Amino acid sequence: YEQLTQRLDYLRSQVADMQQARASLTKIVGYIDDRMQHDFEDTFKQVDQNYREIFHQLFPGGSGKLVLTDPDDPDHSGVEVIAQPRGKRFLKMSLLSGGEQSLVAMALLFALYRTRSTPFYILDEVEAALDDTNLRRLLSYINEARSTMQFIAITHQRRTMELADVLFGVSMKADGISHVISQKLSQARPSAVSHADVNDSMNKA
Secondary structure: OHHHHHHHHHHHHHHHHHHHHHHHHHHHHHHHHHHHHHHHHHHHHHHHHHHHHHHHHHOOOOEEEEEEOOOOOOOOOOEEEEEEOOOOOOEEHHHOOHHHHHHHHHHHHHHHHHHOOOOOEEEEOOOOOOOHHHHHHHHHHHHHHOOOOOEEEEOOOHHHHOOOOEEEEEEEOOOOOEEEEEEEHHHOOOOOOOHHHHHHHHHHO
């Protein structure tokens, strides 16, 4: 009887510890869930606001917004990217042209970058599908943003290169060995090397 009583007391203490641990974990999980939902809502609102502002810059006269596909269940909801270029009704991104999709995607990326900044951003031929008008709008925004952001751009567009501080290119000479070409545009001598000359060199490279 004494052995069984000791065993029962031990098991009761273990059950009490488990119940206390369960209550503590439930409280922690509830706090984390509340914090995640609060942070998600705040971040979503900020990204949406940034997207609206940047979209208006890239599409003058147009408007865009982000909406939750299931606002009643934000934990499992998707995000719909809505765009309305000037003269068009609100469209889903999948209904836009290739160039418009590229520009809308850049607007969304820049909206995220503005919310959570990083030391630098790499753009890999992001303007390849853009026509002259959309390219001008994108470069105008990048030129404005470069005061607070650092960009590394891979491009074949001369107009993009003209914004750069430093150009790098890779050229293969007759010996079959690749060589890196670099040029700081601020140090280029106007009488010897113009921006256009450097851009032509990089295009050929």
